[in-house]
Amino acid sequence: MVRTGLSMILGSTGDITVVGEAGDGDEAVAKVTAHAPDVVLMDIRMRRMDGLAATAAVTALARPPKVLVLTTFDLDQYVFDALGAGASGFLLKECSPQEIIDAVRVVGAGEAMLSPRATKKLIGHFVSARSNPRRHRAMSGLSTLTEREREIVTAVAQGKPNSAIAAELHLSEATVKTHITRIFAKINAGNRVQMTIFAYEAGLVVP
Template sequence: MIRVLLADDEAMVRAGVCAILGSSGVTEVVAEAGDGREAVELARAHRPDVALLDIRMPRLDGLTAAEEIVRTVPGTAVAMLTTFSEGAYVTRALGGGATGFLLKSGDPYELIAGVRAVAAGAAFLSPKVARYVIDQGLGGGRLTREAQARARVAVLSPREREVLGLVGAGLSNPEIAARLHLVEGTVKAYVSAVLDRLGVRNRVQAAIVAYEAGLVES
């Protein structure tokens, strides 16, 4: 069972999200917070698998709370669940260590799939957000980004590039292991090596490189 901390200042929204996640049979909301500060405190107390945070909350906004949880509760994956998909929010969330960015306007299945993905160590972005990330890439014009990305992945071994492509496709470590007929520990080592050699902080940023380098069909 995936243990989830849900933080949103609207009780009706929390009730709806809890109902959706509860219907999945694989997720359980173990704590609810009405503001960002409470979310950080509950994350430290409950150590959930996933912290699902709204952006605009009192006392402490969701983006700051996400950064604090990533820093102080390393075993908890963070995903944003919000109505706001502005580029500045997406950039800060992913740059701060969040591995999921979901929109409240999305399909309920998307919410469940997103929580499962980030809990498994993969990245998950709502389609609208994913398009923004792909279009924006790592800065500069698209042709420049593609050239930069190809140069960056050139230092990787063939197996590392293969792993990077699967990370870019949103696969978790167990799924990559099954696809490549490797043990999960080996895949974890490959992913760590890829992140280090690319100089990126997390799987979302690695996925951007994979897209720009043409390792994943957008």
């Protein structure tokens, strides 16, 4: 019922086309492989292969989609596991239909999308875990970035889109995208959410 409802909501927008639905993780991976969608709305709790494993599988494809994880669970482990598996966003099912539609559009445009509650949990985690091994790895990655790249990482972590970053730093959007691609490689990040995590771990952004 939930899956059908989401399909109807997204399909009614006019600019979002639903190309497939899946009832479990194995089917989700098969559908993504067959249809190569731009965005996948993934539930964490599914039969057979769960949503976390399915997320890791589809983001490892040659043409990976953006994955937006939708769940009723907001426990820390689900937030971290989903993002660690390569998800570009995380929303709770309590979000309104319009919030879900907006999130699909945002993630499809290459931006990160986290619910306010999920963002709060992430920040809280990084503030309380500054001495963990990830913190040391982040500091090592930080040393490889130029001053301009650090400015861009900070702006991304603050939730700014490429257009705003370009205007703020007096760069073209194409140049910002080039910088972000290079930063991804330097800090071993797969998306803007992981870059945001890096920014908190490295101390570039503080709550």
